[in-house]
Amino acid sequence: MHPEKLKHDFEPKIIAFVCTWCTYAGADLAGTSRMQYPANVRVLKFPCTGRIDPVFILKAFQQGADGVLVSGCHPGDCHYIAGNFHARRRFAAFRKLLEFVGVDLERLQFSWVSAAEGGKWVEVVTDLTEKVRNMGPMTEFKELALEEQWSGTIDTPELKEAYNAI
């Protein structure tokens, strides 16, 4: 059958926020065309990129995502007239904010993938996965989640273990 796949030391967790009309359909097309791409991506479906709140991206990183993808319809193709135009501005601003607080923007990808672009979906997902794999795990938010105010800290073995696990 297929040759043995290369095993990696680190499998990044990639979360993709996509609109249902273009990118989700594009990913469906990649499926019906039996294209192959890394299994690291988890897709969350939205009606429109206009629905995607920046907080979701933050949440995704907090929940342990190593990379986040936001993808929707090309400009002018929005099923809802202008949702992606609003999203474009929102994320142009939000990524600047994340950058300023020290998030490496290489971990956050935006793309336009239409319902016809199964190939592009594969390319975007593969590129991001490989890029993030090379960067290693996103430790910043994970470390932060374990950190306590000094007064609430108890030096338990579990906590140390959790720390070392990152």
Place this chain on the structure above:
Amino acid sequence: MSRIGVFVCHCGENISRTVDVERVAAQVGKMPGVAFATDYKYMCSDPGQTLLKKTIQEQKLSHVVVAACSPRMHEKTFRKAVEAAGLNPYLCEMANIREHCSWVHEDKQEATAKAIEIVGMLVERVKKNRVLPTITVPVTKRSLVIGGGIAGIQAALDIADAGHHVVLVERDPSIGGHMAQLSETFPTLDCSQCIMTPKMVDVANHPNITLYSYSEIEQVDGYIGNFQVTIRRKARSVDEDKCTGCGVCMEKCPVKKIPNKFDCNLGMRPAIYVPFPQAVPNTPVIDRDNCIKFKTGKCGLCQKVCGPGAVDYEQEDRLVVEPVGAIVVATGFDLYTIDEKPKGSMIKGYGEFGHGKIPDVIDGMTFERLASASGPTGGKILRPSDGKEPKQIVFIQCIGSRAREKGISYCSKVCCMYTAKHTMLYHHKVHDGQAYVFFMDARTPGKAYDEFWRRSIEEEEAVYIRGMVSRLYQKGDKIVVMGSDIAVGVQVEIEADMVVLATAIQPRTGADSLAQKLGISYDKYNFYSEAHAKLRPVECATAGIYLVGACQGPKDIPDTVSQASAAAAKVMTLFAKDKLEREPIVARVKEAGCVGCFACKKVCAYGAVEEKEIRDRQGNLIKVVAYVNPGVCGGCGTCQATCPSKSVELDGYTDEQIVAMIEAL
């Protein structure tokens, strides 16, 4: 705790080949809130759906996740099945483990692990799903048609014949539009007025049609099924109810030499006039700019001679409000005018073609009036400058159209055919004349179109020259036309008596402002945008508004009429129900948290957000909050992402559902 049922589909081998479905079911069965998990060969099959329904009832399931193909494929199928089993259909979600998993990964271990996570995500999501009721909105079974050309007339007649009331609004004093101006029509050469005027009369006499001529749309409120349209009825200065259409006023009017727009300014009309004899309604209108009474306060002759006392100088514009359920937009087109560049025109000028300086360079519509039996020359082809019959006539196609460097890149679609028609009409009327046509390509798709075009060459002796005209200029009483024949590769110079330019079709001036009133989108040329170019060509993205004719893009009469009937059918489909049902994926405002900043309103592309006053029992205003009209909401959720306090929420895609999915990862 929820009792979630998870059904993992093998899809034959499509899923099970790369995903260990049994393991998925076993793992998912351990997730918090899952009461039942199984796998099955074909979930979408009849027995599969039966299994689903049976299990819902036996296991008293509260929510369902079907892990199978893309929801774009079978979400409707399973939601229907779930509904049949007595659950709200929106308590069912699909986990896509085929297109997004089994088909795109080879490693079974990896694919299985991913499938478990995907299903886990949907399990968490479905827990937060709420029962969503079907949304119904009432339908006002009356329709508005904007524009009284052939497009509007056809749509209005079809809808009215189906038994629904139609309000037809026409900007000009008479309906008829461009088609009433034409002499004959291709490819059959029927007399345009002969086929058009009966329809106009039908409109006037139809019990289900209210005709507002000389009127314009002032304001449009509401949404599908429930529009409120305010119409400005411009002051006609003649009472339509009293006027008998005898025409005495027009005979007696002392001002007679006003160029008649209907005749492309070749003929003259009085200050009180109907644009053409067959006008509907046959009620004159006073052109207040040219009327002596309005200019100086004297005269008043028409009022004196009017038997029924219909002339009313005091008449003012009136606003009428009509409730309608659907709107058909059929505002038609303007021709790019060669003599005067309209303000804001995208066309960068055709000065080299005489540009209105040479009187015998005319446009196609002027030629139609010359050829028309009811036209200013009684159907004789005569030069506007000296009234002589032109013996050499040159037609130039694609003036304005298909010339990106000149401003617009689209093809006006009808010019090839009407130019062919013009050469024929010319040849029929000037037997010893010669017609030349400069053309880029002849575009003649359409039933009997190419045959028609060939006939103009083969039987009617038109000479077609492939190439564009580089320059033309007046020389004595001739017009020298210089161009190149690229087919042969020679320069051509023709001394013509008359030149006819096939100028571009453009949307009506003001099409954009009407679109803004209607809340519909338009392209960069101001042509109105259909919801989908192929599959929803007569609907707007804004529900309840339909497009007909050249306002949507250049079109000939047969296409326009078909589209009119299609739009009428759409309106009838809408009117076939007393209430409209729609998918309940709409935004809802949580009024307690709304602080009325209206950021939601600013980003709503549908104009679905309204301002709502919250008052206490004494009637004192507490605050103004947003209200999303569920009939208008498109369901994109941009408002929710924009709302700072998250006081507006898109049902089916709430923050709770999405955060639950993120936290499941």
Place this chain on the structure above:
Amino acid sequence: MTQTIDTTIYAAVSEAIQAEAKRILTAGEVTAVVGYAAARRKGSAQPIVITSAVDAQKLIFTPACVNNLAVYLTKAKKEIPKSGRIGIVVKGCDLKALVGLMGESQLKREQLYLIGVPCAGVLASTIQPDTGLTSDSIAPKCLECDAHLPQGCDFVPTQTPVSPELEKKYAAEIARLEALTPQERWAYWKEQFSKCIKCYACRQVCPFCFCEQCLCDRNKPQMVDTTPRPAGNTAWHIVRAMHLAGRCAGCAECERVCPMDIPLNLLNRKMAKELKELYDYEAGFQVNDKGPLNSYTEKDDQSFIK
């Protein structure tokens, strides 16, 4: 080198404010005036709402008059009766907030009587309110002030503030942080945010945090963890900065009131800078129907989108 800022006009400005407040209250042009009054501690000032002309004499303007009083006119402050026209003492920076609030349907110009203050600057912190105003003690926002004389007010005292050109601290600090690596920036903010105690003083004084229920006070879902742990603190400050992007006009109240000295206005200024570069938008200069993040053009930059 420490430079002294000339605030000698403030005494005359205070008198002018008193006279005008007295006049409009007496004439019934307004139902109340929101301004500053002296407080117990030496040199201190605090916000005050007066409804009677005899109280007009309480109004002052000093370098300790740091508050942006616009917050009292928002719906977040239900305690201030909003009936009738209200007079308010505003510095140029505060006026920008009012302008923003008008654009967001929170205030109407005709409901306000604006008493503008010619202002040379106020203190950075009022932990010691009797500090003299110098280039060291002045609020950093004042170093970048372009509105020493508020425009479009109903009344402005005639005095002209003297405002020497001073080093722009925010611009310099933003540039310094931008030059760091992401890891270094993360470390910087982590240290700052870890101090946060979630007292929400930044939110409560912000004129634009007028939501009746803050996103962070909602728990279905819990978008941002409420506990004052580093994780929840970081999320809160990111969300706050994002919500203010395109709206904040830089009154810097968030930063001034932070009991833990977190440089919050840096985030806001950074976002303002980015939105100016991206969409040529600056908050606070005119009443805009739509801000940069609830409007768009088809040609907006998308170089970051694949």
Place this chain on the structure above:
Amino acid sequence: MGKTEGCKGLTKKYLPLVLTPKEFKFLFFSKVFVSSVLSVLSVANKGFRMQKYITEQNLNTLLDKLIAEGKRVVAPRMNAGTPLYEPLKNSGEIIIDQLPRRSGKEAFFPLCEDIMSYTKEGQKVELKDIDPSRFPETVLVGVRPCDAAAIPVLDAVFSWDYKDEFFLERRKKTTIVGLACTKADDACFCTAVGLSPSDTKGSDLFLTPLEGGGYACETFSDKGETLINSHAGLFSEPNNAKTVALAEPGTEAFDLQKVKAWLDEHFEDPAWDSIATRCVGCGACAFVCPACHCFDIVDEGTEKSGKRRKNWDACGFWKFTHHASGHNPRDQQPKRYRNRIMHKFKYYDDKFGQTLCTGCGRCIRLCPVGIDIAAIVEEISKK
């Protein structure tokens, strides 16, 4: 304890005479009395068990030794430009000339702490408690009298009807080293609420800076003695050097009795509006207060696992009394601010006979809108 039973709280313990209320009133208002009470207090402070001397250098050595022993040494230090009580990495970090921005209560009542964790699988939920015995041994050093005095006040509420093991266990494991205060500003008002810059209340070991360097050490508990005894070599006998000039807060003593009497009768009063209309409803005052002790309990985590956490809360917040029904009994800010005053000067007194304010002045310095609790109490006492 009856309401009329003389002076409440702090002063009561040390009052050497039994006075009639009338006499009391007279005396309390005479400056003579105030100073005499203060002198009585300082005599009372002399209730030490052991007196020693330590040089600055030896104090630092002591701290480093304690750190080396694995104890958590918490003292004022700079964190990103802000002075805070925090664990020291070494004695060099300690700063003694600035009042930390947050009070010392944090060592016993953390800003945020876990109290339980949960995991879910299938239809099963598993809970796990926090073991307070794991709390580290702590020495809290350089605590200002206003911060130290608040801790015994908090003992009352945390060991009342419910014994809060999180507080009490930390209390048990912590030795408090107080430090006399040498600097005051016009926000300080410890003397107004019956304390002083040299008050040893709450301290196990109390340090007073001496002219010529070093500190006079006095112990007030076994813990204090243990600390000295276990490092006896670093301490020497008292050298009778003069105490450096201590701080002198300018605020006059409040008639707390009178304040309470007014509060007893004026739950509803228009004064609350004029006092607190300007309040913007943040939690800064409560969070920096050494005596405020309200907390919230929240669950944080996901559907699968998470923690139950306890964190500081403040009565100034709109959400503090917001009911699930949507009703809020303290619907406007003045009502919330009233609670702050009532709790400090009436309710806590009613319940525990103590005042819930030590006059540290933090809330005055840090209030975003300049609300001055000292000015308010002063105003009430004049009513």
